[in-house]
Amino acid sequence: MSQQSILIVEDDIWLAEQQSRILKKAGYKTTISPHALAAIEAVDDGKYDVIILDVLLTGSTGFALLHELQSHSDTNIIPVILCTNLATDLSLDDVKPYGVRRILDKTTMEPDDVVVAVRSVL
Amino acid sequence: MSSKRGTHEELDGGMFSDGLPSLIAAAHELKSPLALVRQLSLMLESGDVTDDERQRLLRQISLTSERALRLTGDLTKSVRLDDAMFQLEPINPQQLCEDIVHELRPLFAAHGRDVSVQSRKHPLLLVANRDLLRRIIMNFSDNALHYTEDQSAVQIQVNALKNGQIIRLGVRDFGPALSSDMWRTLQSKLTSAPQPVHARPQSSGLGLYIASQFAVAMNGTIGVTRHRDGATFYVDLHASRQLSLI
Numbered sequence: 122m123s124q125q126s127i128l129i130v131e132d133d134i135w136l137a138e139q140q141s142r143i144l145k146k147a148g149y150k151t152t153i154s155p156h157a158l159a160a161i162e163a164v165d166d167g168k169y170d171v172i173i174l175d176v177l178l179t180g181s182t183g184f185a186l187l188h189e190l191q192s193h194s195d196t197n198i199i200p201v202i203l204c205t206n207l208a209t210d211l212s213l214d215d216v217k218p219y220g221v222r223r224i225l226d227k228t229t230m231e232p233d234d235v236v237v238a239v240r241s242v243l
Numbered sequence: 244m245s246s247k248r249g250t251h252e253e254l255d256g257g258m259f260s261d262g263l264p265s266l267i268a269a270a271h272e273l274k275s276p277l278a279l280v281r282q283l284s285l286m287l288e289s290g291d292v293t294d295d296e297r298q299r300l301l302r303q304i305s306l307t308s309e310r311a312l313r314l315t316g317d318l319t320k321s322v323r324l325d326d327a328m329f330q331l332e333p334i335n336p337q338q339l340c341e342d343i344v345h346e347l348r349p350l351f352a353a354h355g356r357d358v359s360v361q362s363r364k365h366p367l368l369l370v371a372n373r374d375l376l377r378r379i380i381m382n383f384s385d386n387a388l389h390y391t392e393d394q395s396a397v398q399i400q401v402n403a404l405k406n407g408q409i410i411r412l413g414v415r416d417f418g419p420a421l422s423s424d425m426w427r428t429l430q431s432k433l434t435s436a437p438q439p440v441h442a443r444p445q446s447s448g449l450g451l452y453i454a455s456q457f458a459v460a461m462n463g464t465i466g467v468t469r470h471r472d473g474a475t476f477y478v479d480l481h482a483s484r485q486l487s488l489i
Contacts, residue, residue: 206275
């Protein structure tokens with residue numbers, strides 16, 4: 122079976138590297154995009170099984186990327202996990218229509234929570 | 244702390260009606276570095292790291308903590324701005340910027356980026372408070388670090404405007420272009436002081452708002468110029484006449 126591929130959209134490169142390291146250790150292939158534009162290019166160029174998305178990004182916000190993903194039939198089926206400092210301000214019900222399946226709170230999550238979240242949406 | 248604190252009425256964008264930064268805006272800005280320090284510390288705690296990784300994580304924790312401490316220092320200074328006397332003096336901006344670059348280079352290097360000062364043939368002098376000006380440029384540089392593309396360099400520029408009467412210190416970053424909507428929002432915020440200035444969507448604008456306050460305290464202004472491949476945040480200050488008198 123081929124490795125499942127995770128796109129990490131995170132502008133804090135040190136946090137992205139840690140998430141990538143943990144996911145690789147759990148057997149996933151990862152790609153890091155530091156902003157929404159790079160993420161759109163990555164999604165155009167490759168196939169991803171899950172997207173881990175920060176909300177407050179440099180340039181366009183994560184919500185702009187969610188809108189873009191929802192507007193294409195091949196990308197609106199990719200499960201999205203929001204990983205954000207704004208988790209307490211967001212409701213999963215409100216963002217479910219945008220393909221969001223889980224919300225992780227950066228301020229309280231444990232490093233391995235990202236693996237648990239990915240497994241839960243695959 | 245000001246005795247007026249109890250009467251603050253919070254406005255949109257995280258400022259109180261009397262221009263002081265709100266607790267919410269401050270908390271928001273501090274949340275990111277603190278959350279990162281926590282995640283990096285948890286990685287260390289897990290013990291599942293090599294010696295090299297441990298060293299790198301420790302370095303990242305130190306640099307992130309320093310960034311958060313700079314913000315708390317700026318906040319304190321900002322709140323006490325009205326009460327304090329700030330001495331304005333002739334300053335060589337090139338030398339000041341070179342000192343800042345020396346201080347920031349390890350942080351930039353840890354992010355795979357570089358920062359430099361554009362050199363000038365002819366020296367310039369401006370009138371400013373050294374500490375406040377340093378904080379403004381550090382603030383712009385921190386903003387640029389998080390906006391500029393990987394492996395690219397942030398450049399600090401010193402230029403004379405209006406026949407040498409105004410000295411502009413700019414911090415040029417190289418990243419995704421600001422969209423027209425973002426640009427309009429930014430311009431409106433910049434021209435309607437003391438409204439907060441939102442640099443980037445991920446920012447509460449607190450850092451730039453504080454920079455704006457510091458600039459005003461030195462009879463200066465801050466602004467931003469959009470480029471196809473990034474932006475320049477700048478502070479304009481009055482030139483010192485000391486050089487012309489020599």
